[in-house]
Amino acid sequence: MIRSITIIAIFFCLLWLLGLGWAVGDYYAGKPDRPLQTAGDVTKAENKKGLTVVALGDSLTRGTGDETGKGYVGVLVDEIKEKTKQPVQLTNLGINGQRSDQLKRQVVQTEVGRQLQKADVILVTIGGNDLFRSGQGLMDFQTGDIAAIEKKYLNNLKFIFEQIRKQNKEANVFFIGLYNPFINLGQGKEMSKVVRHWNYDSAEVSAEFPKIVFVPTFDLFELKVNDYLYSDKFHPNTKGYRLIAERVASLLTW
Numbered sequence: 001m002i003r004s005i006t007i008i009a010i011f012f013c014l015l016w017l018l019g020l021g022w023a024v025g026d027y028y029a030g031k032p033d034r035p036l037q038t039a040g041d042v043t044k045a046e047n048k049k050g051l052t053v054v055a056l057g058d059s060l061t062r063g064t065g066d067e068t069g070k071g072y073v074g075v076l077v078d079e080i081k082e083k084t085k086q087p088v089q090l091t092n093l094g095i096n097g098q099r100s101d102q103l104k105r106q107v108v109q110t111e112v113g114r115q116l117q118k119a120d121v122i123l124v125t126i127g128g129n130d131l132f133r134s135g136q137g138l139m140d141f142q143t144g145d146i147a148a149i150e151k152k153y154l155n156n157l158k159f160i161f162e163q164i165r166k167q168n169k170e171a172n173v174f175f176i177g178l179y180n181p182f183i184n185l186g187q188g189k190e191m192s193k194v195v196r197h198w199n200y201d202s203a204e205v206s207a208e209f210p211k212i213v214f215v216p217t218f219d220l221f222e223l224k225v226n227d228y229l230y231s232d233k234f235h236p237n238t239k240g241y242r243l244i245a246e247r248v249a250s251l252l253t254w
Contacts, residue, residue, distance in 0.1 A: 050087035052118050053077055056103060056160075057125035060176065061094025065230030066241045072176070073123055075245035080121075080252070091115050099129045100156035107163040116167040123248070125176040126160070127153060131198055132181075132234075150198060154205055161209045173212040174248050177202060179221035181234045192222075215248055 055061045055073045063071020070078070077090050093112060095102070103126050106112055116122065130153045131146075164173060177199045182188045195218060203214035220243045221228055221236075228240030236244065 050089060051080060051084065051120045052089045053080070053091070053121045053123065054115050054119040054171075055090070055092045055094055055123040056107070056112075057094045057123075057176075058098040058103075058129055059094070059096040059235060060125040060128065060244075061092060061123065062096055063241060064096060065232065065235030066238050068238055070241070072236075072241040072244035072248065075242055076123070076248050079245065079249045083249075083252075091119075094125070097129055098126065100126050100153045100160065104156045104159050107160055113163075113167045116164060116171075119168055119171045121252075122164060122168070122171050122173040123176070124160070124164075124173065126157070127198065127202060128178055131178065131195070146194060150201065154201055157202060157205050158208070161206065161212055164212075165209055169210075171211070172252075173206075173209075174251065175202070175206050175212060175214050176244060176248070177214055177216045177218060179217045179225070181221070181225060181229055183222065183225050192218075213251055215244075215251065217244055217247060220244065220247065 053073075053076075059065075060071065061073060063069060063074060066074075068074075073090070073092055073094075077088050080086075081088050093106070093115065095106070098106075107116070130149060161173075164171075178195050180188065180192045180195045182191050185191075199214075199216065199218060203216075206212045206214045221240065226233075228236055228243060230237045230240075
C-alpha cells in the first residue's frame with residue numbers, strides 16, 4: 001500500500017517538474033535578446049539622427065535687423081529641417097558688435113569648444129566690425145590704417161579657424177563674406193574695392209583649411225542694396241538675410 005502511494009507521489013512529482021521545465025523554457029524562448037526600448041531610448045535614438053548647428057560671430061549671426069528675429073541662421077536651419085526631415089539643434093553664440101579679436105578669445109573658451117565638438121555644421125560671420133567700425137572705415141579707407149587693420153584681422157581669422165579645426169575636424173564650416181552697405185554713398189564705389197580685396201584675402205585664409213567654405217555675399221547686395229538693408233542702413237533686413245541663407249543652402253549637400 002505504502003509502496004503504491006510512493007510510486008504515485010513520485011509520478012506526480014515528475015509530472016510537476018516536467019511542467020515547470022516546459023513553462024520556464026517557453027518563457028526564455030520568447031524573451032528578446034535585449035530589453036525593449038523605452039520611450040526615452042527612442043528619443044535618444046532619434047536625436048542621434050539629427051544635426052547640430054553652431055553659429056559664431058557678430059550681429060549678422062544674431063540676426064539683427066530681421067523683423068522675424070531669425071536672421072540667416074534661423075532661415076537656414078528651417079531649410080535644413082525641411083530638406084533633411086531631421087531634427088536640428090541650434091546653438092547661436094553670436095554677439096552683437098563682435099570683432100575678430102573678441103571672437104578669437106571666445107573660441108578658446110571651454111564651453112564654446114564643447115559646442116564646436118558636437119557640431120555637424122558651423123556658421124561664421126566676422127570681420128564687418130573690424131573693417132567698417134560703425135562707419136569709420138568709410139572715412140579712412142584711403143589711409144594706411146586699413147592695411148594694418150586687415151593684417152591683424154587675417155591673423156585673428158587664421159587663429160579662429162585653427163581653433164575650430166582643433167575642436168572639430170569633420171564639421172563643414174561656412175564662412176560668410178562681407179557686402180558693402182555703403183555702396184550708394186559718395187565714396188561707396190571706392191569702399192567696394194576695399195571690401196572686395198578684404199573678401200579675397202579672407203577667402204584665401206579659409207582655403208588653407210579643409211572643409212571651410214567661403215560664402216560670397218557682395219554680389220547679392222550690389223545692385224539693390226537699399227532693398228535688402230534694415231532701417232539702420234547697415235544690417236540686412238528680412239529679405240537680405242534670406243538671400244544669405246539661400247546662398248549658404250545652395251552649398252550644402254543634402
